[in-house]
Structure formats: structure tokens, C-alpha cells
Amino acid sequence: MTTTQDTTTAVVEIDCGKRWTPVCEYGQLIPGRGVTALVDGEQVAVFRDRAGALYAVGNTDPFSRASVISRGILGSRGDTPVVVSPMYKQAFDLRTGECLDEPETPDGSAARLRVWPVRVIA
């Protein structure tokens, strides 16, 4: 998570583990909504919240296996920033990727989104 100034020309970058990869302009991100970026073959959901903070998590919903997390609604649960999967409405902590509603999917795997380092370069 990185907080930054709102400059439309600034570039959002994601660290895929090998290098920082630019994915879009900061101004392309609608506060409270997400986009999907393809980073090193992986789908990453990138969000900007109302305050301007950025989050990047895996785009695959562990419950439906559909690549839809970026289309979820952003919000808060208490002090926790969350994205709610549009498929079956589970909430995920944007900072940790953890699912706040169910720890496991019905097939027993961990309900957790991968978290990606994200930053803005002016």
C-alpha cells in the first residue's frame, strides 16, 4: 500500500518479484474501483481508495475461481480496508489478502488473495 498525491501523469507500478512493472496511469484508477493488470502472466487487481491509497491483490476469487476481484466494491470493515468479491460477496482484507468471511474455500484451500507491492512513480 502506498499513499501518494493525485497526479494523473504518475505511473502505477507493481513488483512482480523480479522488477517493478508499470501497469497504468494513476489517473486511470477510479477511487473505490479496480482494474486488472497482467503482470508476468498473473492477473493482478489494482485498487485506489477514496483517500488515494493503492492496493494490489490477486484477481482470482478463490471461491468461484473466476478472475473477478478487480470488479468488486471497495469498502471498510471497521478499520480494515476491504474489497468484496462480486461473485459471492466475501470480503478480503486489501492489506493482507485474507478473507474476512470464510477462512477456507469449500474445497479446503486457503481463502487468501496474493498481495503485491504497488507504488506510484511521478
Add this chain to the structure above:
Amino acid sequence: MVKKNLVLVGHGMVGQRFLEEFLAQPGAARDWRVTVLAEEARHAYDRVRLTSWFSGTSAEELALCGDSFVAEHGIDLRLGDPAVAVDRERRTVTTGSGQLIGYDALVLATGSYPFVPPVPGHDAPGCHVYRTLEDVAAIKEGATTARVGAVVGGGLLGLEAAGALRAMGLETHVVEFAPRLMSLQVDDGGGAALRRKIEELGVVVHTGAGTQAISTGADGRVRAMSLSDGTELAVDLVVFSAGVRPRDQLARECGLVVGERGGITVDERCRTSDPHILAIGECAQAADGRVYGLVAPGYAMAEAAARELTGEPGSFTGGDTSTKLKLLGVDVASFGDAHGSTPGALDVVYTDTRAGVYKKLVIGEDGALLGGVLVGDADAYSVLRPLAVSRRPLPAPPEQLLLPASAAGSSAVGGAALPDEALVCSCHNVSKAAIRAAVTDQGCTSVREVKACTKAGTGCGSCVKLLGGIVEEELAATGVELAPGLCEHFAHTRAELYEIVRVKGIASFSRLIDEHGTGEGCDICKPVVASILASLGNGYVLDGEQAALQDTNDHHLANLQRNGSYSVVPRIPGGEITPDGLITIGEIARDFGLYTKITGGQRIDMFGARVDQLPQIWQRLVDAGFESGHAYGKALRTVKSCVGQTWCRYGVQDSVGLAIELELRYRGLRSPHKLKAAVSGCARECAEAQGKDFGVIATAEGWNLYVGGNGGMTPRHADLLAADLDRETLIRTIDRFLMFYIRTADRLERTAPWLERLEGGLEHLREVVLEDSLGICADLDELMERHVGTYQDEWAATLADPERLRRFVSFVNAPGTPDPTVRFVPERDQIRPARPEEGGGHRVPALVAGPELEVRTR
């Protein structure tokens, strides 16, 4: 603007209450700087519960005010620095530490001090009073070495003190000058019952006896006590609890008028003889000439003073001195005219000496309850006191009200018997009507919420049981079962938010949540607000911040399916479509490889579109004259129709024509839930109009309008709202019905449950939309006109704007790349989503069929 200075002298219960009331007044914090001079070195605490300190309640738990309250309101609180002098001419207060503080308004809440009879030895070591936390701490310490304790005063506090001494293992005596215990509150019969109960506990009671002298031993400490009846008690600890006197010395010294028997004289607005000085609580002699030693009248005065200072109406003309308490495990209550001093008053008494129960009701000549005394069983207090205060006739014969609950059977009275104006919480002056309003108007759904909302039950707590009953009854009456707050971010219902948005003209979620909610919102409140904003005509649903509020379906103007693809439904009004239209849809579906299905709403659904294909599909549809069918929205879906008079041998009206007109009128109308409608051309009802949110059935004379029908999981037959309407009246009635529903329904509440819940039901609905009983029809009509006038096709609007179109890509950094995880396999000559074992979804890489799969027909 320069702030005025308010100085409050005294930070006891009433002082603290004054601060809370004052700072809650509009403009108080803006116009006034508040300084508080407190004698004690701690924040205000609950003196009423002082005795509970002995049984383990900490000073912190007794605190009524914390640092946060002081900081939040910017109060200059000076603990341990009491006011010592007032200069009324220069309007200054001198504090104990020698500081001079100017005031524009001075509020005296200095309370009272314990009266200690001036008998020899009254100040010897071992003698205590019972007023502050320091006092009780000193008593506790003294009790560790003492063996026998005596309490002077058999009133409320005295008996509490006696209980505390007994609990600490002391042999305990109570010495009361009057002929009975608690002489102010109870009568002889009640006093006798109380005495028996207390003596059973091992406390020795001496009534009709005064304290003559306290003698001390060689060490100077208390050794014995001699009473006026000749008794000599060997005691080593004495607690004086023989009443209190108003602390009016500060007022006397600066020349304020005080009462003959003490107490700063104030009027009904708590103003003293100096217009700049007010006095409240036990230091004041109220407008009715009484000095109240109870907290409830003090609170009422605090409220009156707070309102006086801010120019709001409010007064204190006299208080309810009713009391209910548990003394040494014995319930004691007295209320209203407990002593039957009203001319013509009659008593009804129930006594059970064996059980230690004494109950007396005082009944007026007219049969109204005037007051009463309850000892040993005071459960009825919470109901009887409000009845007495409101002077209402009794809900049952008095003897039934006095009998123990088991004997009285079902006649025991509850909150339902109380009139609306009955005072339920006398500590905070809350009526039954206010409690009911908290439930019905402010949406409270629990005792906890009602307590927070009205403060009822947060004083002495004696009314909590009654409060619970009233809240329960009220909730049951309104049929509310769930907490009505939308989610953790809004305590309001959808209908309340709708009103807020409408009345305040709020056009953004940010403003709404900042002003009326908390946090960042969620998947529940955001779409609701998006819908409200859309219902009230705030333009294109994906513009600006509104885009971030929409559910994925609304955000993509299409319906999300299980594998992340979308389905697309063009509007086919009334289910009427040309052959060319059918062909166009067929061609589009074929070209994009979409699965097609006829829906229940007489249209065609095309499945399997990727996000990046949506604009291309819309473009083809829009070019052919189609528009969005709003299958994705909580909005009007379809108006289904039968073929009607035009073709059908039985039809009596043109149902298709009307269905098309209605569908075009209400298309895009955002509502609390989806809306389905139908028009049948005759009573055979082939369009199934009675299973719809609104349904129209043709008659020979015109149209019958049905509302509140539903299919699905909980089917409901619609109700006939109006019969034989002409077209114009029909449409106007539907307009109003829909807008009234949108205005008042809950989130995701279809018209069927809404109508079930609507107070007054169908008849009320009829009055509202046909007779304008609420006077809102002009508003409703105008809102619908605005909707009809500003409707635009959301697909065309999206296609017209490149900025909007940019959102419809699978990948922001690879706009041309389709999502490889959206995969299909063939089935029955069309596609369907691949199952996980077939490579559907993200994790299995084996590709069975990619996004470009071509499906051939036979």
C-alpha cells in the same frame, strides 16, 4: 466572534449533567468557552451508587466524565480548585488557588453538605460523613479496626451505610430520630415492614431516638454514644447520615437571595436574583420553594439551565420525588403522593408480614392513582409510578395491582397499560411516547439503542425492565425484526437515506457518508446509495463517483455469470419484436459465439460475453435500434404482456400497446429491488399480472391495477389497488405507487413484503396514491416526470464517451488481450462455461477451448 465565558462551579452529578446538556444545545460550543471549578480532585462521579464502592465498584467505574469528554469539548476543567468568592459587580470568580476568572454566565452547582448534629464529640476521630469517595474510603479504613458501628439517620443513605458496615462485619446500629425508617418516603406500615426486614439482617434499629452525645476514650477516639431514650451504645465508628443542607455559602457571601431554610432561590428557568447567575441541583431552592435532594430533579434543573443559557425553551417547576431502591436486599419504593396527603385520598393496602411485603396505593376520589409505597416487592413500581404521575385511571382494580404476581395471574400490568405521556425514566425525563418514537421514527431496534438514543434507563436504571417491555411491544407492533441500519456504515434505513438525499439534495456518496455515516462504505450501502442517487435523477450511473458505487452488474451494464463472463439483455418492450429484430439479435449472438436463451420476461438473454466484448455487442445492438434492458439493475425489468384484443378472440383491450407504453415509461427506473410488471388483455390473465410488482388486467370499462404480487421463492398474489381506471389515471396511479415504494421501501425489499409491512396496508396505499392523504403526490409525480424526461440509454451513453469505454477492457495494461481464464465448452450446440475439471477458472492450465472458441450449428 468572541466567545462568551461560562463558569460552572461544582463538578458533581448535576454539574456534569449540565455540561452534557449545555454542550448538546445548538451553538453552545460555538458561542461559549466553558470553565469548570471542581472542589474534588477527580472528575464527576456517580454519588448515587457510592455504596457500591464497598462491594468492589471502582472509582473509575463510578466516573461520569472522562478526559475525553473534557478534551472533546475543550472544557477548561480545574480539579481541586474550588470557587471561593464571586464578585458580581465585576463578574469574576476567585478560585482557591487565587486565580481570577471572568464570566458572562455563572452556574452554581455546589450541591449540598451532610448535616452533622452539633452534639458533643461529633468531630472526634471515628466519626464520618457519607458523601464522597474519600468519605467511604475513610469509613472502610476505620472499619478494619472497629467492632461496633452506628449510623445516625435511618433514611436512604443511612440504611445504605448501615448495609455497608454490616457487610464489613461490624455490629451495626441505626439511630433514627423519626418514629420510622425512611420517614420521608414510606408510611408507618412500610416503615414497619422495612424495619423487620432490616432487623432480620442483624442491624439493630433505634427509632424515635436522637443522638445526645458521643463520648471518646483516652485515645480521643469514639468510644460510646448516648441516645435520647437513655440507651448507651458502645460504638467505635459513627457515620452521620442525617440529611443534607444546600451549599449556598458562596451565594450568600456575594449577596444572592437564598431561601429561609437555605438554598439559592431560583425561578423556573433556574435564574437566581442575579441575571448572570444560575443555580441548579441541591444547592438551589427551586421555583416551587423546595430544595430537592434527589438526582432526578437536579438533572431536570441542569437541563432547564442549559436551555435557558442557549435561549431554548425549558423550565423546572417541580420534580418527581419518587424513589425505588434496594436497601440491604430489600426493595423499597415510594412514588407520587405516598402519604395520602391529597384531600379525599383513600388507601388500598396489602400486607404480608411473613413475607415482609407491604404495599399501599393511594387512590384519589376520581379513582386515579395518586401514589404509593412498596416495601419487600417493588416490581410494580415501574408501571405504577408513571400511572400516578400522569394521573390516569388505573388499568385494573387496585387490589389486583397489589397482589403478588402469582395471585394476580394475567392481570399484572405491563408497559402497554401506560399512556403515551407517562414518564418512564424520571432521571432523564423520558416519556413512553419518546421511547416509542425512538423505535418507530428513529429506527432503534434494541433496548441498548433506545438507551443511547433517549438516555432512558441510563440514570438509576429502575425503569430498564419497563423500558424493555415497551421497546419489545413497539418493535412487535412495527414488525421490525432486523436491525434497520443498512450496514456498519449507516445507522439509517434505506428509506431514511432516501429522505436525507432528497431533502438535502446530496449528490455524492462521499458527502453522504461523511455527513451521515462512518468509514468507507461497503458492498451493501454503496449500491443502495447508487440506486437512491439514480432514482432521484442524478444522471448517468457510471459518471464520476457513482461508478464506484455500482455492483459489478450495474458497473458493467451486464450480468456477471459464474465464470466471470457477462450476459447481455436488450430491451424488448412488452415482448414485441420484429423479425428483423430477432434476426439482428441472432446474428450478434452468432458472431460473438454467445449462448442464447428466452427469458421469463419475454426477451432474449445472450451469455458468455467477456468484458472487452461488451461495447462491441452493445454497438451492434444500438445500431439496430435496441437499447439496454436493465437486466443488470435493481430497476424495471420487463412489462410482460399477452397478445391482447388485437389478435386474441377473448381480449378486451390492447394489452401489448399498454405494456410497451409502460415499459418505455419506467425503463431505467432505479428502485430498492427489481421491478416486474405485466399487462393482461382480459380476465383470463395470460400475462400473469397478479404475480408481478404491478400488474394490469383489462376490463370492459378500462384497467384494473394490481400491486404487490410476486413469484419466485415467496409467491404472493397481488392486491387490487384500483378498478376500471382509464389509461391516464392508471398511469398516474402506477407512477405514484412506484415512487412511493422507492421512497419508503427497505434495501432489497420487493413490493410484496413492502406492502405487507406498510402500516395501514393496502387501504393506506390507496389513500396515499389515490387521495393524496400524505400530500406528497405532487412530489411523486414530479419525480416520475423527471425520470421520464431524463431517461437515457446507458449503453448508448457509454458508447458515446471514449473515457467511459476505456473501462471495458480485460487488462488495463493489455487492452487487446482477452481474459484467458474465461473458457467455454460446447453443449447442445451452444457454449457453456467450462467446469474446473474441464479447465474452467484460473488454476488448471490445460486449455480445452479458448476465448475464441467457435461453435457451429448443425
